[in-house]
Amino acid sequence: MRAVILASHPHGPVSAAHFEVRDVPTLEAQEGQILVRNMFLSLDPGVRVLLGAQEGYIAPILVGDPLVTLAMGEVTESRHLGFQVGDLIVGRGLTAESSVITPDVDPMCWKLDQATMTAPSNSLGIQGAAGMTAYFGLLDVAKPQPGETVLVSGAAGAVGSAAGQIAKIHGCRAVGIAGGPVKAKRLTKEFGFDAAIDYQGLSLAELTAAVKAVCPDGVDVFFDNVGGTQLDAALDCMNWKGRVTTCGMISQYNTQVPPAMHNLFQVVANALRIEGFLVHTYADQFDGAIAALGEWVRDGRLVFREDIVEGLDSFGGGFARLFDGSAQGKMLVKL
């Protein structure tokens, strides 16, 4: 079968040239496993940390190996009692035509439920890791109260746009930071944010001033996908006992030297809490989150964009677009 493999470790910006499509041996399901025909692959910024020299979530990918990413597909062979041929599932699979998944050891594996699912591709986006990262990161980690101001970075992205809308559903004021005037406008016009900031070209001081201008009562919760200067600016705008949910630091994945942080002292001065999390630790609560997100999608209270590229050959170019600002929504590869 065909698979996307890592052709070389990126040092600095990642590009399509770091990947190749090759034939690899066909897989077989062992006892307790399922064989899945992949229909969609998720393009996730977090995978970047597995490709270079940095250590990240798990052991880095080796040159010549396929990547591991979230996949949505159809079960074509089952040696697991809980799955049948024809079931639609999400699981941590290979960047290839098929994957073998061991459901009992993969917290990110679940079967799509006809009662709560919307479009199948949504299970990798608004009803998948992206939507659930927004859902748990906002509601469980940051715990905003109605009336509080929630600032979101990467706000035009799949996670950030969901976080802002969930904040609004919970009675908060939502302010988003995005790159460029088109995305900034999209925050208020399409995703219902109360205010938007275009960070492009702004220094730390200018970004801080911009946040303070649109958050006259300060920031109670910062939902951060970006890190770096955006985190630094937000720290200077936080209210007493403010909470920062860090669910990614996309600004740093492609760089070797992170920026100086000027405002970490605010953690002491304003008794702030900065807390990271990984969505798979909420696996036992996924059903409820998927149901809630699906209901908001059907009600039209939660809108989203997908940015779908076609075929394994498009994987590398699509992955690089996660970091150059050109992604227009949750990025997926359709097989």
Added chain:
Amino acid sequence: MRAVILASHPHGPVSAAHFEVRDVPTLEAQEGQILVRNMFLSLDPGVRVLLGAQEGYIAPILVGDPLVTLAMGEVTESRHLGFQVGDLIVGRGLTAESSVITPDVDPMCWKLDQATMTAPSNSLGIQGAAGMTAYFGLLDVAKPQPGETVLVSGAAGAVGSAAGQIAKIHGCRAVGIAGGPVKAKRLTKEFGFDAAIDYQGLSLAELTAAVKAVCPDGVDVFFDNVGGTQLDAALDCMNWKGRVTTCGMISQYNTQVPPAMHNLFQVVANALRIEGFLVHTYADQFDGAIAALGEWVRDGRLVFREDIVEGLDSFGGGFARLFDGSAQGKMLVKL
């Protein structure tokens, strides 16, 4: 009366020359206030942020004004029903011979209780803000479990040495970081830490390796008084769901440009929590903390050092010593 006033705003390292002793008008207690003859003044690193251009806990001190710091003294006039002439108290007072305190609006004002007090000077140290910062910052913010590894920065200082010993009392393994071989040795020989690291001359990579060498099971709790490179190194050593209590960033108070932070991504990767706090928010629990700390002091389970300078003229030189590594324990000015 005589008072220490700010002679000029320090930009960079603070020295005795930034302070002067001058005569200022005598104070009078109004309704609800008490007049206190100061016996000891606390020298606190956190006051540094009030002296320069940075904004900190409260509004910065102006040139020509006395500083505000914690003072221990004797009530000489009372216009508050809860205090009598002769009471010994702690309160937020002036760096002067006397202070006027308004107990009802000062969360850091309390009367010393004969049943729980040890030496009067201890109420500004081990049974004061320093000891209680260790007590609440460790037990309430970080919440270590017995058997966990607690790493402490500034571990030879008043707060850090108490934090390490309280960690031991609670069944944890305690590892301390201090500056210089004398202080590092003091951690294990005098304060009962299980291991000690001398950070002087170590790069980020060397400090990280040193922490990993003496914390083979990783770090569960980092009790941080220092920030900067020591925080950066600790972040790279933290276990899954590790907790960082930030109760000060002494490494940054004297510098204009903080260092780059290389390991903030670990907040995401290991689901870390970094949380700041200020001890005055625990004012309603001070009595219990003072009693517990006093009991451990009397039992000999909690030892401490004081570094006392004499007279208002020694204030500036003593304050500068907080930052040059020469402080040998809780620094106080005795009047």
